[in-house]
Every structure is written in structure tokens, then in C-alpha cells.
Amino acid sequence: EVQLLESGGGLVQPGGSLRLSCAASGFTFSSYAMSWVRQAPGKGLEWVSTITRSAGSTYYADSVKGRFTISRDDSGNTLFLQMNSLRAEDTAVYYCAKRYFDWLSHADYWGRGTLVTVSS
Amino acid sequence: DIVMTQSPDSLAVSLGERATINCKSSHSVLYRSNSKNYLAWYQQKPGQPPKLLIYWASTRESGVPDRFSGSGSGTDFTLTISSLQAEDVAVYYCHQYYSTPLTFGQGTKLEIK
Numbered sequence: 468e469v470q471l472l473e474s475g476g477g478l479v480q481p482g483g484s485l486r487l488s489c490a491a492s493g494f495t496f497s498s499y500a501m502s503w504v505r506q507a508p509g510k511g512l513e514w515v516s517t518i519t520r521s522a523g524s525t526y527y528a529d530s531v532k533g534r535f536t537i538s539r540d541d542s543g544n545t546l547f548l549q550m551n552s553l554r555a556e557d558t559a560v561y562y563c564a565k566r567y568f569d570w571l572s573h574a575d576y577w578g579r580g581t582l583v584t585v586s587s
Numbered sequence: 588d589i590v591m592t593q594s595p596d597s598l599a600v601s602l603g604e605r606a607t608i609n610c611k612s613s614h615s616v617l618y619r620s621n622s623k624n625y626l627a628w629y630q631q632k633p634g635q636p637p638k639l640l641i642y643w644a645s646t647r648e649s650g651v652p653d654r655f656s657g658s659g660s661g662t663d664f665t666l667t668i669s670s671l672q673a674e675d676v677a678v679y680y681c682h683q684y685y686s687t688p689l690t691f692g693q694g695t696k697l698e699i700k
Contacts, residue, residue, distance in 0.1 A: 511693050514688060514691070526688075529688065571625065571684050571686070572684060574639065574682075575639050577637055
């Protein structure tokens, strides 16, 4: 059974940093692209970033480019999102999602999310 | 960026009746090389993550009831629930994965009339 478990969310001040983790199990992690998608309170879904298999390439939304970094540890089956220079508008539930195959494919499994709140 | 626009924003349908949600993309999401539309539909219930219903515009995900179907090509797509059940109350999103930035529709809230 595919499982994705996010962690690392919490309350942080504007300008601060957080590192999210997503522990994956139930599939061969290294064989799939992975994404982060966020959802602000009461709002819709917003794609944040995708990393290809073998971390060959990374892609970012303009809203986070230069501030967020996606990475993966295939030996530990874990996806990461390093978030720097956080802003109030980054407040959201952050979901980890497995892509069906490579980076241009649908997301077939999602974690339950971790809440990031940016506030003073 | 490819803008995804869903209609309507909200919809109330009687139990057992048909529900139809539309999604229009600002650019075609059909890859000519493989004739696939890079379009998925998700269902999200309160407090839960999105659940994949349909991918490649019309392929139903394993385990999804056959009352859910997807259609369309190029820039115009439809999600149809043939006979609405109480458990179908949710917000539905279309999503294009044709190019980055990957984008979602704004969501359609489906309720029982």
C-alpha cells in the first residue's frame, strides 16, 4: 500500500525557514517523480514543485522560485522541501504527491498534508 | 501558463440525478505524439487530501465507481457523475500536467439539492 507521510510543518515568523519531509513507503520511491502541492485555508490547490526521478531536474512555481528547494533521498525514501524567506502568503497545507511516472504525469497518491503557518 | 477554468463554481444536484462539471484550458493539453490529453480530475472532501478520479482525461482510476466518467479533448473537458450519491458531496478540481507550471482549476463545489 502506497503511503506518504508529511512532517515538519508548524508556526514560523515571516522571513523564517522550515524544512518539510515526506516519508514514502509501499512503492519503489526512486522510480517516480514527486511533487509538493499546497492549499491555503479555504482556497484551491496550487502546485509548488516537482522533482524528477533520480533528481535529474527540478521545477518550481514562480511564487516560490528562489526561495524553496525540493530534493529527495532515494536511499531513505524521503522527499524534502526546504522553505526559506517565508511569507504570510505561504501559509497553507502542504501535500506530498507521487506522480504516476515522470514529471509530466498525473499525481496518483497524496499524503494527508502538513500545515505551515507564517505569522508574527 | 495554462489557465484552467471550471464551471460552474458550485452545483446542487438531487440524489440520483446527473452532475456535470466543465473545465476549459487556455491552451490545448493534447500531446499529438501520443494522442493523450494531459488532464486529470480530483475529488476533495473536507479535511482530506485530493483523490484521483480520472486521468488522461477519460481513464478512470482503479477503484473509482463507474458513475464517474471523463470526456473531452484539446481544451474542453467534462466530468460527469451519472447518478449522484450522498458520498459524492465534495469539491472537484481539474488539473493539467501538460506543461509547467502545472495548474488546477479553481474547484467546483458539489452539493445535494
